[in-house]
Amino acid sequence: MFRAEAHLDLAFQALADPSRRAIVDRLIQGPASVSELAAPLAMSLPGVMQHLAVLEASGLVVSEKIGRTRTCRIEPKVLTQAEQWIAERRALWERRLDRLGQFLDETKDD
Amino acid sequence: MFRAEAHLDLAFQALADPSRRAIVDRLIQGPASVSELAAPLAMSLPGVMQHLAVLEASGLVVSEKIGRTRTCRIEPKVLTQAEQWIAERRALWERRLDRLGQFLDETKDD
DNA sequence: TAGAAACTAAAGTATTCGCTTAAGTATTGT
DNA sequence: ACAATACTTAAGCGAATACTTTAGTTTCTA
Numbered sequence: 205m206f207r208a209e210a211h212l213d214l215a216f217q218a219l220a221d222p223s224r225r226a227i228v229d230r231l232i233q234g235p236a237s238v239s240e241l242a243a244p245l246a247m248s249l250p251g252v253m254q255h256l257a258v259l260e261a262s263g264l265v266v267s268e269k270i271g272r273t274r275t276c277r278i279e280p281k282v283l284t285q286a287e288q289w290i291a292e293r294r295a296l297w298e299r300r301l302d303r304l305g306q307f308l309d310e311t312k313d314d
Numbered sequence: 315m316f317r318a319e320a321h322l323d324l325a326f327q328a329l330a331d332p333s334r335r336a337i338v339d340r341l342i343q344g345p346a347s348v349s350e351l352a353a354p355l356a357m358s359l360p361g362v363m364q365h366l367a368v369l370e371a372s373g374l375v376v377s378e379k380i381g382r383t384r385t386c387r388i389e390p391k392v393l394t395q396a397e398q399w400i401a402e403r404r405a406l407w408e409r410r411l412d413r414l415g416q417f418l419d420e421t422k423d424d
Numbered sequence: 425t426a427g428a429a430a431c432t433a434a435a436g437t438a439t440t441c442g443c444t445t446a447a448g449t450a451t452t453g454t
Numbered sequence: 455a456c457a458a459t460a461c462t463t464a465a466g467c468g469a470a471t472a473c474t475t476t477a478g479t480t481t482c483t484a
Contacts, residue, residue: 213330219400220326221442222319232406238461251443253462258441272451272460280407283400290329290397296342297390331472348431361473363432368471382430382481426484433478440471448463454456 211263215286218262223247224255228278231265235277324372325396333357334365338388341375345387 218224227241242252256276259265264283267276328334337351352362366386369375374393377386 207332209332209335212335213332216326216330220323220330222317222323223442225319225322225399228403232403232410234410239459247442248444249461250445250463254442269461274461278407280404283404283407287397287400287404289335290393290400293338293342294390294393294397297388297393300342300344333472349429357472358474359431360433360475364472379431382479384431427482428484429480429482431478431480434476436474436476438471438473441469443468444466446464448461450459450461452457452459454458 211282212286212289214258214262215264215282218258218264219286221255221258223252224259227252227255227259227276228264228283231276231278235275237273237275239273241276321373321392322396322399325374325392328368328372328374329396331365331368333362334369337362337365337369337386338374338393341386341388345385347383347385349383351386 219228223245226245230236230241230244238249238252238256241256242249245252256265256267260267262282263279265276266279267274269275329338333355336355340346340351340354348359348362348366351366352359355362366375366377370377372392373389375386376389377384379385
């Protein structure tokens with residue numbers, strides 16, 4: 205059974221962890237190696253690798269290995285999809301509030 | 315130890331589950347009781363309650379019990395904060411691409 | 425006032441998550 | 455060739471998740 209929104213599960217799940225958001229933050233500045241990403245995190249290298257695996261599975265990050273170093277970079281498409289899911293809901297919510305306010309205005313003289 | 319971004323952990327974590335996103339989707343249309351939220355979900359009522367607890371803990375949803383029914387509604391503030399976290403990163407990424415393109419333009423005549 | 429309705433609390437379970445340490449495998453510099 | 459560098463794999467472990475069933479409590483309604 206396939207769900208169309210399954211990629212949003214992975215994206216939001218990936219963003220739910222502060223270490224992974226820190227990695228995204230770093231990669232926003234530009235590509236980085238695994239060790240560069242690991243340096244500021246109080247964690248073993250395999251721990252960082254596992255976070256990277258989650259980020260890659262979600263499509264937020266892509267990487268390529270050249271020689272002995274793997275270079276990671278942001279793939280903004282999924283970031284945009286997650287943003288849009290929220291933006292659409294917020295827009296719907298605001299539109300509903302508008303209709304509600306309009307209704308109250310129209311019926312306030314009774 | 316308190317982290318300023320801890321509420322983002324909870325917000326993204328809450329949004330990472332399809333049942334919880336379905337609840338948010340429903341509440342965007344307007345307030346609903348627990349049973350109304352549970353009806354479309356293939357899950358026991360306590361299961362739905364647990365999802366609601368996660369949503370309330372994240373601040374995405376608030377609820378109030380009147381008589382024997384609890385009415386839930388969306389609280390859009392946290393939704394907006396999550397959206398903004400992503401929007402800021404995407405903006406930074408695009409700004410970086412712009413600078414990169416500009417640099418390449420300025421140095422292309424060699 | 426008895427019973428149905430709407431939720432709530434508690435406990436159990438299988439799976440997943442976020443780490444760890446230990447032991448690899450390639451690549452690269454001397 | 456040898457050692458250092460940069461990652462990778464595997465296994466293990468405690469805590470958190472996502473449910474379940476069972477057994478309540480409170481509040482309405484006939």
